Amino acid sequence: MAIFLPVQDTIDAAEMAELLHKEVELRYGCPSGIVSDRDLRITTAFAYNNSMNHTLRVSLFKALYGFDLEFHIDVADNVPEGEIPAAKDRIRKLYKLRQGLRDQLNTARQCQIEYYNKRHTLKTFKRGSLVKLSTRNLKLKNKKL
Secondary structure, eight states: OOOOOOTTTTOOOOHHHHIIIIIHHHOOOSSSSSOSSOHHHHHHHTTTOOOTTTTTTTTTTHHSSOOTTTTTOOOOTTTOOOOOHHHHHHHHHHHHHHHHHHHHHHHHHHHHHHHHHHHHHOOOOOOOOOOOOOOOOOSSSSOOO
């Protein structure tokens, strides 16, 4: 299916994202692709990242929002106010997902610490020892040191 949205030349990425959300996503669901005759910055500025992160073992979008892009929650109109089971279920899923992400990050952090400690040797210097010092990263008033 193709949907054509006429826009002005002055539209920016935020306006384009709002238009896409209002005219396409709310009516038909998330598009599988976008073709635009505008600058690539328009379509890439609000593109969703569903690629798998190696450390987290989930996509960054799922890590932030708790679901992949194709996942939609439909809530019936006859649900009393304040009692939306899908919202409570989503919160539980987000909590469980973030716990898992926290565990994955801690595991990755531990691996990095172990890798660093295996290859790092502590260097100690005695008072009065001569050492070479690079001034490349030091901001000095007088450069002739």
